[in-house]
């Protein structure tokens with residue numbers, strides 16, 4: 001759950017805060033608002049991921065942090081000072097671009113040294129720093145290679161070395177792995193995460209790949225159409241998505257319309273079920289979400305829902321089984337047990353597996369509601 005300091009009016013900054021967005025809006029012209037009053041806080045030394053579909057504003061946030069563009073409204077703080085108009089070269093930030101943006105006519109050493117030469121450091125210092133940076137990314141001995149002689153993964157590492165050699169406080173990475181094939185991509189996920197831990201520098205990483213975000217991050221910001229829908233640890237966001245968008249975007253989910261009858265009782269698929277949610281209005285319309293792995297296949301009479309198997313796919317670790325209940329809702333089940341198409345089965349689930357999502361709930365209200373449940377549990 002999102003517990004760091006900044007929440008709308010409650011603007012507390014801890015020493016750990018390195019970057020803060022306060023109601024930042026970005027408009028490119030009068031028509032298009034690409035960021036809509038976005039507020040968040042970034043803490044020192046953590047790995048953050050901006051996750052969301054193409055066009056949601058991820059790159060725009062990075063460009064605002066790097067100083068390539070200015071906000072239309074709102075404030076951006078870096079170490080407690082407003083930096084809205086500070087030029088990129090005066091910020092303690094370096095960017096690793098998606099296409100790496102390496103200089104093809106320079107060798108590996110000179111690519112990494114580029115920023116230090118601009119800063120007019122002494123040659124001996126440049127050599128020492130470049131060697132150190134290349135060592136960090138496992139490219140010792142590659143100093144004299146041409147960029148054209150380097151593989152995709154190696155170019156990626158040169159780009160990272162070029163960012164870390166400047167010893168920035170924050171490194172911004174804009175979909176740096178999307179050009180790599182799946183195997184290399186997975187390797188680089190480990191490498192990047194490991195590198196961030198060793199360096200202790202704040203990483204802000206952009207991806208549209210939810211599995212990548214879940215695997216790598218300390219904190220994820222899920223973005224949609226210029227807004228942060230939800231922020232939190234990978235576990236928080238996977239286990240307690242705030243709404244249909246987040247539930248759908250992160251992992252697979254079953255979402256059906258429901259009605260909260262009273263505390264701990266929710267109705268969907270034509271039945272009433274015990275749940276763990278409380279504090280909603282009686283008869284409030286809601287959406288309920290159950291993860292496919294939280295549904296267990298049983299004999300029809302032992303299930304909480306009775307369904308008919310419509311299709312089945314073997315996915316290696318589990319079967320992915322699609323079923324329909326009598327009300328016409330589709331239920332996706334991940335099970336190590338095999339079913340038969342056309343068969344009537346039961347689906348069993350625990351009250352905790354039902355996630356009740358309120359329409360239009362803010363993240364603050366959502367966090368408060370979840371906190372109340374866990375406090376309730378602690379008392380028992």
Ligand SMILES: Nc1ncnc2c1ncn2[C@@H]1O[C@H](COP(=O)(O)OP(=O)(O)O)[C@@H](O)[C@H]1O
Nearest residue numbers: 028032034052053054055056057058059060061
């Ligand atoms: N220079 C620009 N002028 C006008 N619109 C832009 C400009 N740059 C980006 N946009 C628009 O802003 C929105 C967000 O873009 P971007 O931050 O690049 O998204 P993402 O990185 O999440 O794919 C998109 O709709 C994009 O078309």
Ligand SMILES: [Mg+2]
Nearest residue numbers: 058059060174
């Ligand atoms: Mg982008």
